[in-house]
Amino acid sequence: AQKITQTQPGMFVQEKEAVTLDCTYDTSDQSYGLFWYKQPSSGEMIFLIYQGSYDEQNATEGRYSLNFQKARKSANLVISASQLGDSAMYFCAMREGVSDGLTFGKGTHLIIQP
């Protein structure tokens, strides 16, 4: 079974609109962390936001927020007021328990249109 599922291979969004990128995860660990990364065409993975499994509040970082629904095992990324520079691949990732490595989803290709 997939550990991280991103069901939107690609999305087109108008500039200045809000966008939600979906991510569901599968783990039996009680302690885990969820990450979102942005990967522009340059290849570098840019850290956006983190949510710990015990965090009661949804994480926010500037225009990014994470809609964390623990019972549904969902960790959707919300980008408010999208900009042309937001066009990139977006990856959801999880670190489980004492694991040091991240498990990534297949990503969503987001294209912001003017």
Add this chain to the structure above:
Amino acid sequence: DAGVTQSPTHLIKTRGQQVTLRCSPKSGHDTVSWYQQALGQGPQFIFQYYEEEERQRGNFPDRFSGHQFPNYSSELNVNALLLGDSALYLCASSLGPQGARPSYGYTFGSGTRLTVV
């Protein structure tokens, strides 16, 4: 403040050859992880080095090996290259194996694009 530096940026090798990729972590970081990202896929964890030892390994064969030096830089070696090893290889650094503060995530480099022909 220099981020994660990887070299070379691109590399073409022949099947059966061996390759070494290099990574310098972000200043202040002491832990290096390596990931393989095939075209159209998310990165896959290869292994992590901390205190010059391999701490944890993903589902990769022994052809993939690594090393960490006293200055925290790291090398990834791949022996007996296969066509399927063609990918973007990403290095990520952190302070401690899981990051001093998880909210910082890991800092990634821009990767080495390896093509095996």
